[in-house]
Amino acid sequence: MKLTVHETAIPEVLVVEHEVFEDERGFFMEVYRADQFAAHANLGLPSEFVQLNHSRSARHVTRGLHFQWEPPMGKLMRVPRGEAFLVAVDIRPDSPTLGRYESIVANDRNRLQLWAPASFARGFCTLSEFAEVEYLTTGTYNSAAESGIRWNDPDIGIQWPIEEPVLSRKDSEAQSLADWLKRPEAQAFSTGG
Template identity: 50%
Template sequence: MSLNVIQTDIPEVLIIEPKVFGDDRGFFFESFNAQHFEASTGVKRTFVQDNHSRSARNVLRGLHYQIQHPQGKLVRVVIGEVFDVAVDLRKSSPTFGKWVGATLSAENKRQFWVPEGFAHGFVVLSEYAEFLYKTTDYWYPAHERSLTWNDADVGIAWPIQDPPILAAKDAAANKLADAELFD
């Protein structure tokens, strides 16, 4: 079973559409199969942790990364809709400081592959959203960092009207110019 892989403006960040089988009873799809994921994307990773969050409309989580023990993330939405973003924090990358985003929803069943070396975040567009993600390394609070969501040097075009609802750590996040970065 192949996956439809959509390239983004940052080659390592991918949008993945699973093959969905549906009829009048509902639908079925494999949300993850290591062999199909690697064959379709060329990405070979071992995932060690699954996370599930629920957030209300206009909650913005992120932009998070771990400076040590960096995490690759395979993310998706099972209820609602979010705008999901990856920012390249690899100083040696030709796309350093650039971002890409995708709308993920329960309806479109898209997944977003965010590799190690990127900050990641999302804002909830629906009344609420439930967000699932697999990570390639464990969460280490001592190594977690946040990049500010509205840094003009990054210029993310968040599809929101009102200021987002942020956690205290995200409200105090660093701008790109002051952030710890990857080589």
């Protein structure tokens, strides 16, 4: 089945769109196929993943902006049930797109996926009564080397489609992008190495 990869204004962030076979019985799609992903490696889409995560969140739950530096963890996010606003923020200290973000509304009808490499912080908010979000990752989870950026950092200026998010304590107390850039771990996300 056909796979289409759309580039965004931030070259490393990609929107993945799948061909879907649909009839009166329902639908079928290939969510991940290594050979098709490998065919888009020139755009930065990985063909190998090591972990699949799945979450369910109530309306207006906002998670993120999360990232991990050891091992590096890229994420391919999708919404198999419900609807969510997915976002990826460039947090590379020497990047020309530092602090910029890309976002999409993904749902169980458009079946879009958002890819962002390890040097990006990712998050989402639920727009429907509930949403399930799955993400394939390129690194295994390591709580000792993960962190977050505050969801409403004014230096990033994400235009969230909700006004009153439901946040975890961890996410509501997350650091700013400016604070992250002062940490020695931030250098792991340098574009030069």
